[in-house]
Amino acid sequence: MIDPGYTELESVFEGEIGEATVLRASLRAAGFETVVPSENIKVTDPFVTGAGALYVSLRARRDEAEQVRAVIAELRARAAAEEDDPVDRELLHRARRRIRLGWIVVLAILLGFPTVILVILAGT
Secondary structure, eight states: OOOTTOOOEEEEEEEEHHHHHHHHHHHHHTTOOEEOTTHHHHHHOGGGGOSSTTEEEEEEEGGGHHHHHHHHHHHHHHHHHHHTOHHHHHHHHHHHHHHHHHHHHHHHHHHOHHHHHHHHHHHO
16 A cells, blocks of 8 residues: 555546546556545545546556556556457347337336337337
8 A cells, every 4th residue: 555645646547436446456456556635535525626526536656657557558458449349249239129128018018009019110
């Protein structure tokens, strides 16, 4: 853990608190300690800090900053490659189709079958 009195910190990431939290955990697993200076305030009452309430700065030791940035770049590149996975697209397509079918069934039950048929025909 970084000593709270240690002042030689450099910003290695600025962005949403959720992404910073994931990066922080990944960096800790890679052996790098990082800190979010206003973390307690952001979690307790994010709107005390004003504009950009959920926007944070992730900081690392100055002597490790370049290594940490390289790890962050690698993590983001890996995440971007996984987003383009065709298997995930097929699963997403199937899930959307099931959700649509579920809503059609719910509408059919609540509104009656003739109304649902008209809604389906109007949507095509």
